[in-house]
Amino acid sequence: MSFKSTQQYLASVNGTSSPAQSYAGVSFGGGSNSSRDMPTINLDEEIKLTTNNRERAQMDNMADLYSIIVVLEHLEMAYIRSAITHTQYTPACGQLISQFKTASSLLGDVVPDLEKFMKEYNLDCPAAVKRIKIGVPATVEFGGGVSNEANGHKTAKYVAETVQNYITVVDALKLGMAAVDEIHPLLADLIQSLNNVRSLPADFEGRAKVREWLIKLNSMRASEMLAADEKRQLEFDLESNYTAFRGWLDSQ
Template structure:
Protein backbone atom coordinates (compact mmCIF):
# COMPACT_ATOMS: atom_id res chain seq x y z
CA UNK A 1 0.00 0.00 0.00
CA UNK A 2 2.80 2.38 0.96
CA UNK A 3 4.73 1.64 -2.24
CA UNK A 4 1.59 2.30 -4.29
CA UNK A 5 1.32 5.79 -2.71
CA UNK A 6 4.95 6.50 -3.48
CA UNK A 7 4.31 5.82 -7.17
CA UNK A 8 1.35 8.20 -7.21
CA UNK A 9 2.14 11.42 -9.13
CA UNK A 10 1.89 14.54 -7.00
CA UNK A 11 0.58 17.57 -8.95
CA UNK A 12 2.70 20.71 -8.73
CA UNK A 13 -0.38 22.96 -8.73
CA UNK A 14 -3.96 22.50 -7.53
CA UNK A 15 -7.01 23.01 -9.73
CA UNK A 16 -7.53 26.56 -8.46
CA UNK A 17 -4.15 27.81 -9.66
CA UNK A 18 -4.44 30.05 -12.70
CA UNK A 19 -2.10 29.94 -15.69
CA UNK A 20 -0.73 33.32 -14.64
CA UNK A 21 0.06 32.07 -11.13
CA UNK A 22 1.73 28.96 -12.53
CA UNK A 23 3.89 31.08 -14.81
CA UNK A 24 4.93 33.27 -11.87
CA UNK A 25 5.84 30.23 -9.75
CA UNK A 26 7.84 28.70 -12.59
CA UNK A 27 9.75 31.96 -13.07
CA UNK A 28 10.57 32.11 -9.35
CA UNK A 29 11.92 28.57 -9.69
CA UNK A 30 14.09 29.73 -12.59
CA UNK A 31 15.44 32.58 -10.44
CA UNK A 32 16.22 30.10 -7.65
CA UNK A 33 18.16 27.91 -10.10
CA UNK A 34 19.96 30.94 -11.52
CA UNK A 35 21.18 32.01 -8.07
CA UNK A 36 22.50 28.51 -7.37
CA UNK A 37 24.26 28.34 -10.75
CA UNK A 38 25.78 31.80 -10.29
CA UNK A 39 27.16 30.75 -6.92
CA UNK A 40 28.87 27.76 -8.52
CA UNK A 41 30.33 29.96 -11.27
CA UNK A 42 31.75 32.34 -8.66
CA UNK A 43 33.37 29.44 -6.82
CA UNK A 44 34.72 27.96 -10.05
CA UNK A 45 36.40 31.26 -10.92
CA UNK A 46 37.92 31.57 -7.44
CA UNK A 47 39.36 28.06 -7.86
CA UNK A 48 40.83 29.00 -11.27
CA UNK A 49 38.55 26.52 -13.03
CA UNK A 50 37.33 29.29 -15.37
CA UNK A 51 39.34 31.87 -17.27
CA UNK A 52 38.57 35.55 -16.75
CA UNK A 53 36.88 35.89 -20.15
CA UNK A 54 34.77 32.74 -19.67
CA UNK A 55 33.73 33.86 -16.21
CA UNK A 56 32.84 37.38 -17.37
CA UNK A 57 30.70 36.11 -20.27
CA UNK A 58 28.77 33.65 -18.09
CA UNK A 59 28.16 36.08 -15.23
CA UNK A 60 27.01 38.87 -17.54
CA UNK A 61 24.53 36.45 -19.14
CA UNK A 62 23.20 35.25 -15.77
CA UNK A 63 22.84 38.80 -14.43
CA UNK A 64 20.98 39.82 -17.59
CA UNK A 65 18.61 36.85 -17.22
CA UNK A 66 18.03 37.72 -13.56
CA UNK A 67 17.07 41.30 -14.44
CA UNK A 68 14.83 40.12 -17.29
CA UNK A 69 12.91 37.75 -15.00
CA UNK A 70 12.27 40.56 -12.53
CA UNK A 71 10.95 42.90 -15.21
CA UNK A 72 7.62 41.07 -14.81
CA UNK A 73 5.43 42.88 -12.25
CA UNK A 74 3.82 39.68 -10.93
CA UNK A 75 7.21 38.04 -10.42
CA UNK A 76 8.64 41.17 -8.77
CA UNK A 77 5.69 41.30 -6.36
CA UNK A 78 6.14 37.67 -5.29
CA UNK A 79 9.93 37.94 -5.27
CA UNK A 80 10.07 40.97 -2.99
CA UNK A 81 13.79 41.61 -2.65
CA UNK A 82 16.87 39.42 -2.87
CA UNK A 83 17.43 39.04 0.87
CA UNK A 84 13.78 38.13 1.49
CA UNK A 85 13.84 35.60 -1.35
CA UNK A 86 17.05 34.07 0.02
CA UNK A 87 15.62 33.65 3.52
CA UNK A 88 12.21 32.43 2.32
CA UNK A 89 13.72 29.57 0.30
CA UNK A 90 16.74 29.01 2.56
CA UNK A 91 19.28 29.64 -0.20
CA UNK A 92 22.90 29.27 0.84
CA UNK A 93 24.71 31.12 -1.93
CA UNK A 94 26.62 34.04 -0.43
CA UNK A 95 28.90 34.50 -3.46
CA UNK A 96 25.93 34.75 -5.82
CA UNK A 97 24.04 37.13 -3.52
CA UNK A 98 27.05 39.45 -3.38
CA UNK A 99 27.51 39.34 -7.15
CA UNK A 100 23.83 40.11 -7.84
CA UNK A 101 23.85 42.98 -5.35
CA UNK A 102 26.95 44.47 -6.98
CA UNK A 103 25.46 43.95 -10.44
CA UNK A 104 28.69 43.18 -12.30
CA UNK A 105 31.32 40.43 -12.61
CA UNK A 106 34.28 40.75 -10.25
CA UNK A 107 36.52 41.12 -13.31
CA UNK A 108 34.62 44.26 -14.32
CA UNK A 109 34.43 45.63 -10.79
CA UNK A 110 38.20 45.40 -10.26
CA UNK A 111 39.32 46.01 -13.83
CA UNK A 112 40.78 42.53 -14.30
CA UNK A 113 41.51 42.31 -18.01
CA UNK A 114 41.14 39.13 -20.01
CA UNK A 115 44.06 37.44 -21.73
CA UNK A 116 42.80 38.71 -25.11
CA UNK A 117 42.61 42.31 -23.89
CA UNK A 118 46.11 42.10 -22.43
CA UNK A 119 47.55 40.62 -25.63
CA UNK A 120 45.85 43.27 -27.77
CA UNK A 121 47.23 46.00 -25.52
CA UNK A 122 50.77 44.65 -25.68
CA UNK A 123 50.66 44.28 -29.47
CA UNK A 124 49.44 47.84 -30.02
CA UNK A 125 51.85 50.57 -30.99
CA UNK A 126 50.50 53.02 -28.39
CA UNK A 127 50.18 52.55 -24.64
CA UNK A 128 46.46 53.24 -24.79
CA UNK A 129 44.09 52.50 -27.66
CA UNK A 130 42.77 55.70 -29.22
CA UNK A 131 39.43 54.05 -29.95
CA UNK A 132 39.07 52.80 -26.37
CA UNK A 133 39.95 56.23 -24.95
CA UNK A 134 37.38 57.88 -27.24
CA UNK A 135 34.67 55.42 -26.15
CA UNK A 136 35.43 55.97 -22.46
CA UNK A 137 35.42 59.74 -22.93
CA UNK A 138 32.08 59.56 -24.76
CA UNK A 139 30.58 57.40 -22.02
CA UNK A 140 31.74 59.80 -19.27
CA UNK A 141 30.03 62.66 -21.10
CA UNK A 142 26.88 60.57 -21.72
CA UNK A 143 26.40 59.76 -18.03
CA UNK A 144 27.11 63.32 -16.91
CA UNK A 145 24.68 64.69 -19.51
CA UNK A 146 22.04 62.18 -18.39
CA UNK A 147 22.26 63.48 -14.82
CA UNK A 148 22.04 67.08 -16.04
CA UNK A 149 18.91 66.07 -17.97
CA UNK A 150 17.39 64.79 -14.71
CA UNK A 151 17.84 61.06 -15.30
CA UNK A 152 17.35 59.65 -11.81
CA UNK A 153 15.87 56.14 -12.16
CA UNK A 154 17.78 52.87 -11.90
CA UNK A 155 16.81 51.66 -15.38
CA UNK A 156 18.00 54.97 -16.84
CA UNK A 157 21.36 55.22 -15.09
CA UNK A 158 22.65 51.72 -14.37
CA UNK A 159 23.13 50.60 -18.01
CA UNK A 160 24.98 53.83 -18.83
CA UNK A 161 27.21 53.62 -15.76
CA UNK A 162 27.98 49.94 -16.34
CA UNK A 163 29.00 50.64 -19.93
CA UNK A 164 31.19 53.50 -18.69
CA UNK A 165 33.07 51.18 -16.33
CA UNK A 166 33.49 48.59 -19.09
CA UNK A 167 34.93 51.21 -21.43
CA UNK A 168 37.34 52.43 -18.74
CA UNK A 169 38.55 48.85 -18.26
CA UNK A 170 39.17 48.53 -22.01
CA UNK A 171 41.55 51.48 -21.78
CA UNK A 172 43.52 50.29 -18.78
CA UNK A 173 43.31 48.11 -15.69
CA UNK A 174 45.33 50.66 -13.72
CA UNK A 175 43.59 52.19 -10.73
CA UNK A 176 43.08 55.93 -10.46
CA UNK A 177 41.55 58.28 -7.93
CA UNK A 178 37.74 58.15 -7.77
CA UNK A 179 37.50 54.89 -9.77
CA UNK A 180 36.38 53.02 -6.63
CA UNK A 181 33.87 55.77 -5.87
CA UNK A 182 32.44 55.25 -9.34
CA UNK A 183 32.13 51.50 -8.67
CA UNK A 184 30.43 52.21 -5.34
CA UNK A 185 27.88 54.43 -7.10
CA UNK A 186 27.14 51.74 -9.69
CA UNK A 187 26.51 49.27 -6.85
CA UNK A 188 24.31 51.78 -5.02
CA UNK A 189 22.20 52.41 -8.13
CA UNK A 190 21.98 48.65 -8.80
CA UNK A 191 20.53 48.07 -5.31
CA UNK A 192 17.74 50.58 -5.90
CA UNK A 193 14.26 49.33 -6.63
CA UNK A 194 13.01 49.97 -10.16
CA UNK A 195 10.55 52.60 -8.91
CA UNK A 196 13.21 54.40 -6.85
CA UNK A 197 15.01 57.51 -8.01
CA UNK A 198 18.15 59.29 -6.84
CA UNK A 199 17.52 62.30 -4.65
CA UNK A 200 18.75 65.67 -5.88
CA UNK A 201 21.56 65.56 -3.33
CA UNK A 202 22.62 62.08 -4.49
CA UNK A 203 22.51 63.20 -8.12
CA UNK A 204 24.76 66.16 -7.34
CA UNK A 205 27.21 63.94 -5.46
CA UNK A 206 27.26 61.43 -8.31
CA UNK A 207 27.88 64.18 -10.85
CA UNK A 208 30.76 65.48 -8.74
CA UNK A 209 32.18 61.94 -8.53
CA UNK A 210 31.95 61.55 -12.30
CA UNK A 211 33.62 64.89 -12.99
CA UNK A 212 36.44 64.06 -10.55
CA UNK A 213 36.89 60.57 -11.99
CA UNK A 214 36.93 62.04 -15.52
CA UNK A 215 39.77 64.42 -14.63
CA UNK A 216 41.80 61.68 -12.93
CA UNK A 217 41.17 59.30 -15.82
CA UNK A 218 42.85 61.78 -18.14
CA UNK A 219 45.72 62.18 -15.69
CA UNK A 220 46.24 58.43 -16.05
CA UNK A 221 46.66 58.83 -19.81
CA UNK A 222 49.39 61.47 -19.57
Protein backbone atom coordinates in the same frame (compact mmCIF):
# COMPACT_ATOMS: atom_id res chain seq x y z
CA MET B 1 -1.57 -2.09 -0.43
CA SER B 2 -4.46 0.39 -0.89
CA PHE B 3 -5.58 2.82 1.81
CA LYS B 4 -8.76 0.75 2.39
CA SER B 5 -6.72 -2.44 2.72
CA THR B 6 -4.48 -0.68 5.22
CA GLN B 7 -7.52 0.17 7.35
CA GLN B 8 -8.73 -3.42 7.28
CA TYR B 9 -5.29 -4.73 8.15
CA LEU B 10 -4.95 -2.42 11.14
CA ALA B 11 -8.44 -3.41 12.29
CA SER B 12 -7.59 -7.12 12.17
CA VAL B 13 -4.33 -6.58 14.06
CA ASN B 14 -6.16 -4.78 16.86
CA GLY B 15 -8.88 -7.47 17.04
CA THR B 16 -11.79 -5.31 15.94
CA SER B 17 -13.89 -5.07 12.81
CA SER B 18 -14.17 -1.29 13.13
CA PRO B 19 -12.11 0.74 10.63
CA ALA B 20 -11.81 3.46 13.26
CA GLN B 21 -8.19 2.95 14.26
CA SER B 22 -5.16 5.13 14.80
CA TYR B 23 -1.61 4.34 13.96
CA ALA B 24 1.37 6.34 15.22
CA GLY B 25 -1.05 8.93 16.58
CA VAL B 26 -2.88 9.41 13.26
CA SER B 27 -6.60 8.64 13.08
CA PHE B 28 -7.84 6.81 10.02
CA GLY B 29 -11.45 7.96 10.52
CA GLY B 30 -14.69 6.63 12.09
CA GLY B 31 -14.84 4.82 15.48
CA SER B 32 -14.87 6.48 18.89
CA ASN B 33 -15.99 10.02 19.65
CA SER B 34 -12.40 11.16 20.25
CA SER B 35 -11.36 10.25 16.73
CA ARG B 36 -14.40 11.69 14.95
CA ASP B 37 -13.11 15.24 15.31
CA MET B 38 -9.72 14.40 13.78
CA PRO B 39 -9.21 14.94 10.02
CA THR B 40 -9.24 11.93 7.72
CA ILE B 41 -6.01 11.45 5.76
CA ASN B 42 -6.27 10.18 2.20
CA LEU B 43 -2.88 8.80 1.26
CA ASP B 44 -3.86 8.65 -2.43
CA GLU B 45 -4.80 12.32 -2.66
CA GLU B 46 -2.43 14.65 -4.54
CA ILE B 47 -1.24 17.66 -2.55
CA LYS B 48 -1.64 20.81 -4.63
CA LEU B 49 0.83 23.64 -4.06
CA THR B 50 -1.27 26.10 -6.06
CA THR B 51 -4.97 26.62 -6.56
CA ASN B 52 -5.04 28.73 -9.75
CA ASN B 53 -2.96 29.68 -12.79
CA ARG B 54 -1.68 32.86 -11.19
CA GLU B 55 -0.24 31.00 -8.21
CA ARG B 56 1.23 28.36 -10.52
CA ALA B 57 2.99 31.04 -12.61
CA GLN B 58 4.29 32.66 -9.44
CA MET B 59 5.66 29.33 -8.20
CA ASP B 60 7.35 28.73 -11.58
CA ASN B 61 8.96 32.18 -11.48
CA MET B 62 10.26 31.56 -7.97
CA ALA B 63 11.74 28.26 -9.16
CA ASP B 64 13.42 30.10 -12.05
CA LEU B 65 14.83 32.67 -9.65
CA TYR B 66 16.18 29.92 -7.40
CA SER B 67 17.89 28.12 -10.28
CA ILE B 68 19.42 31.33 -11.67
CA ILE B 69 21.04 32.08 -8.30
CA VAL B 70 22.45 28.55 -8.03
CA VAL B 71 23.84 28.57 -11.60
CA LEU B 72 25.38 32.01 -11.08
CA GLU B 73 27.11 30.81 -7.91
CA HIS B 74 28.66 27.88 -9.79
CA LEU B 75 29.69 30.18 -12.65
CA GLU B 76 31.41 32.60 -10.26
CA MET B 77 33.29 29.79 -8.55
CA ALA B 78 34.32 28.29 -11.90
CA TYR B 79 35.75 31.66 -12.97
CA ILE B 80 37.56 32.15 -9.66
CA ARG B 81 39.16 28.70 -10.03
CA SER B 82 40.12 29.35 -13.67
CA ALA B 83 37.91 26.50 -14.83
CA ILE B 84 36.58 28.79 -17.57
CA THR B 85 38.12 31.68 -19.48
CA HIS B 86 37.04 35.30 -19.29
CA THR B 87 35.60 35.06 -22.80
CA GLN B 88 33.35 32.20 -21.65
CA TYR B 89 32.52 33.80 -18.31
CA THR B 90 31.61 37.36 -19.31
CA PRO B 91 28.64 36.74 -21.66
CA ALA B 92 27.28 33.91 -19.50
CA CYS B 93 27.40 36.05 -16.37
CA GLY B 94 25.80 39.01 -18.12
CA GLN B 95 22.98 36.78 -19.35
CA LEU B 96 22.32 35.34 -15.89
CA ILE B 97 22.24 38.82 -14.34
CA SER B 98 19.71 39.92 -16.98
CA GLN B 99 17.62 36.79 -16.38
CA PHE B 100 17.67 37.44 -12.63
CA LYS B 101 16.41 40.98 -13.15
CA THR B 102 13.63 39.75 -15.43
CA ALA B 103 12.55 37.01 -13.03
CA SER B 104 12.63 39.46 -10.11
CA SER B 105 10.49 41.97 -11.98
CA LEU B 106 7.88 39.29 -12.70
CA LEU B 107 7.65 38.43 -9.00
CA GLY B 108 7.32 42.05 -7.92
CA ASP B 109 6.55 42.41 -4.22
CA VAL B 110 6.48 38.64 -3.69
CA VAL B 111 10.28 38.65 -3.41
CA PRO B 112 11.17 42.19 -2.26
CA ASP B 113 14.49 41.16 -0.70
CA LEU B 114 17.03 38.77 -2.24
CA GLU B 115 18.73 37.76 1.00
CA LYS B 116 15.39 37.07 2.71
CA PHE B 117 14.37 34.86 -0.22
CA MET B 118 17.65 32.94 -0.01
CA LYS B 119 17.34 32.47 3.74
CA GLU B 120 13.79 31.20 3.42
CA TYR B 121 14.83 28.54 0.90
CA ASN B 122 18.21 27.69 2.49
CA LEU B 123 20.31 29.08 -0.35
CA ASP B 124 23.96 29.73 0.48
CA CYS B 125 25.37 31.51 -2.57
CA PRO B 126 27.54 34.46 -1.41
CA ALA B 127 29.37 34.88 -4.72
CA ALA B 128 26.09 35.06 -6.63
CA VAL B 129 24.70 37.63 -4.18
CA LYS B 130 27.71 39.90 -4.64
CA ARG B 131 27.53 39.65 -8.42
CA ILE B 132 23.79 40.37 -8.45
CA LYS B 133 24.22 43.39 -6.16
CA ILE B 134 26.84 44.94 -8.45
CA GLY B 135 24.97 43.99 -11.60
CA VAL B 136 27.95 43.47 -13.90
CA PRO B 137 30.36 40.55 -14.46
CA ALA B 138 33.64 40.46 -12.53
CA THR B 139 35.52 41.12 -15.77
CA VAL B 140 33.67 44.42 -16.03
CA GLU B 141 34.01 45.30 -12.35
CA PHE B 142 37.72 44.47 -12.07
CA GLY B 143 38.84 44.05 -15.67
CA GLY B 144 40.08 40.88 -17.27
CA GLY B 145 41.50 39.55 -20.48
CA VAL B 146 43.10 42.86 -21.42
CA SER B 147 46.68 43.13 -22.59
CA ASN B 148 49.11 44.36 -19.95
CA GLU B 149 50.83 46.75 -22.36
CA ALA B 150 51.72 49.92 -20.51
CA ASN B 151 51.84 51.92 -23.74
CA GLY B 152 50.91 51.58 -27.36
CA HIS B 153 47.81 51.50 -29.48
CA LYS B 154 45.59 49.55 -27.06
CA THR B 155 46.32 51.78 -24.09
CA ALA B 156 45.58 54.90 -26.12
CA LYS B 157 42.34 53.33 -27.29
CA TYR B 158 41.19 52.50 -23.76
CA VAL B 159 42.10 55.95 -22.47
CA ALA B 160 40.07 57.54 -25.27
CA GLU B 161 37.13 55.24 -24.46
CA THR B 162 37.32 56.20 -20.77
CA VAL B 163 37.28 59.92 -21.56
CA GLN B 164 34.33 59.40 -23.91
CA ASN B 165 32.41 57.35 -21.34
CA TYR B 166 32.89 60.00 -18.64
CA ILE B 167 31.58 62.67 -21.00
CA THR B 168 28.65 60.49 -22.12
CA VAL B 169 27.30 59.74 -18.66
CA VAL B 170 27.74 63.32 -17.40
CA ASP B 171 26.00 64.69 -20.50
CA ALA B 172 23.16 62.19 -20.02
CA LEU B 173 22.63 63.46 -16.47
CA LYS B 174 22.71 67.08 -17.61
CA LEU B 175 20.10 66.27 -20.27
CA GLY B 176 17.74 65.03 -17.57
CA MET B 177 18.21 61.26 -17.62
CA ALA B 178 17.46 59.86 -14.18
CA ALA B 179 16.01 56.35 -14.71
CA VAL B 180 18.04 53.43 -13.38
CA ASP B 181 17.86 51.48 -16.66
CA GLU B 182 19.26 54.52 -18.51
CA ILE B 183 22.18 55.30 -16.20
CA HIS B 184 23.31 51.84 -15.06
CA PRO B 185 24.53 50.70 -18.54
CA LEU B 186 26.51 53.93 -18.94
CA LEU B 187 28.25 53.43 -15.60
CA ALA B 188 28.96 49.79 -16.51
CA ASP B 189 30.68 50.96 -19.71
CA LEU B 190 32.64 53.52 -17.71
CA ILE B 191 33.99 51.12 -15.10
CA GLN B 192 34.92 48.61 -17.81
CA SER B 193 36.90 51.21 -19.71
CA LEU B 194 38.61 52.32 -16.47
CA ASN B 195 39.63 48.73 -15.80
CA ASN B 196 40.96 48.38 -19.32
CA VAL B 197 43.49 51.14 -18.63
CA ARG B 198 45.93 48.76 -16.96
CA SER B 199 48.44 51.44 -15.98
CA LEU B 200 45.82 53.29 -13.92
CA PRO B 201 46.68 53.01 -10.19
CA ALA B 202 44.77 50.26 -8.38
CA ASP B 203 43.68 52.74 -5.69
CA PHE B 204 42.24 55.24 -8.17
CA GLU B 205 39.27 56.65 -6.26
CA GLY B 206 37.11 57.09 -9.33
CA ARG B 207 36.87 53.36 -9.90
CA ALA B 208 35.64 52.67 -6.35
CA LYS B 209 33.11 55.50 -6.60
CA VAL B 210 31.64 54.18 -9.85
CA ARG B 211 31.39 50.73 -8.26
CA GLU B 212 29.46 52.23 -5.32
CA TRP B 213 26.97 53.84 -7.68
CA LEU B 214 26.56 50.61 -9.64
CA ILE B 215 25.65 48.77 -6.43
CA LYS B 216 23.22 51.52 -5.44
CA LEU B 217 21.49 51.57 -8.83
CA ASN B 218 21.34 47.80 -9.00
CA SER B 219 19.44 47.70 -5.68
CA MET B 220 16.70 49.77 -7.31
CA ARG B 221 14.08 48.75 -9.86
CA ALA B 222 14.82 49.53 -13.50
CA SER B 223 11.90 51.96 -13.73
CA GLU B 224 12.87 53.92 -10.61
CA MET B 225 14.25 57.43 -10.93
CA LEU B 226 17.11 59.00 -9.04
CA ALA B 227 15.98 61.76 -6.72
CA ALA B 228 17.17 65.26 -7.55
CA ASP B 229 19.81 65.24 -4.80
CA GLU B 230 21.05 61.76 -5.83
CA LYS B 231 21.35 62.82 -9.44
CA ARG B 232 23.24 65.97 -8.42
CA GLN B 233 25.62 63.94 -6.22
CA LEU B 234 26.30 61.43 -9.01
CA GLU B 235 27.05 64.22 -11.45
CA PHE B 236 29.41 65.85 -8.92
CA ASP B 237 31.21 62.56 -8.24
CA LEU B 238 31.71 61.84 -11.93
CA GLU B 239 32.99 65.32 -12.73
CA SER B 240 35.43 65.13 -9.79
CA ASN B 241 36.61 61.69 -10.90
CA TYR B 242 37.02 62.85 -14.47
CA THR B 243 39.18 65.73 -13.30
CA ALA B 244 41.30 63.27 -11.30
CA PHE B 245 41.60 60.98 -14.34
CA ARG B 246 42.74 63.88 -16.53
CA GLY B 247 45.24 64.86 -13.84
CA TRP B 248 46.65 61.32 -13.86
CA LEU B 249 46.94 61.43 -17.66
CA ASP B 250 48.84 64.72 -17.51
CA SER B 251 51.32 63.22 -15.05
CA GLN B 252 52.24 60.34 -17.37
